[in-house]
Amino acid sequence: MKSNESSQQGRAALRAVDAGIVARMSATLEGQTDETLMPQFGISYNTWRKVRAGQPIRRSVADRLEQRVHQASR
Template sequence: MATLVDDRLAADGPRLTGLVLAPPTIVAMMERLRADASGISVMAQFGISDNSWRKLRLGKPVRASMIERLLQRLEEDCLPKDGD
């Protein structure tokens, strides 16, 4: 059974296991970022496969470890930093 990942997943919190659903707000943000970078592959932009991207958009569960890596990458590369 899939669980919902909290948008504010703490880096030092407990690790997620199994299959989870991505927060809809994260998927919506990624879709907006994809629209602005149509010539860039999903792997280059987010570090995930086309298959994982398809599952996220369809609301299907994905591996928790993939979501953790994705959220970390989004925080590092795509979200505005404090003071920006």
């Protein structure tokens, strides 16, 4: 195993959330605190800051977040 591969092992895959999803979230946002973000989107304020800035978050969190936003818009 190459050293690069071994350093990647055990790390969570990261990706940014689609800008369209972020725009929909911003339009329906009830507040920017953990208390409002967690029940509405299932994320913390720190995660919201990263999402809003276009920074990558854990792939599993991004996938779950996008599913929630799609379900809420139906």
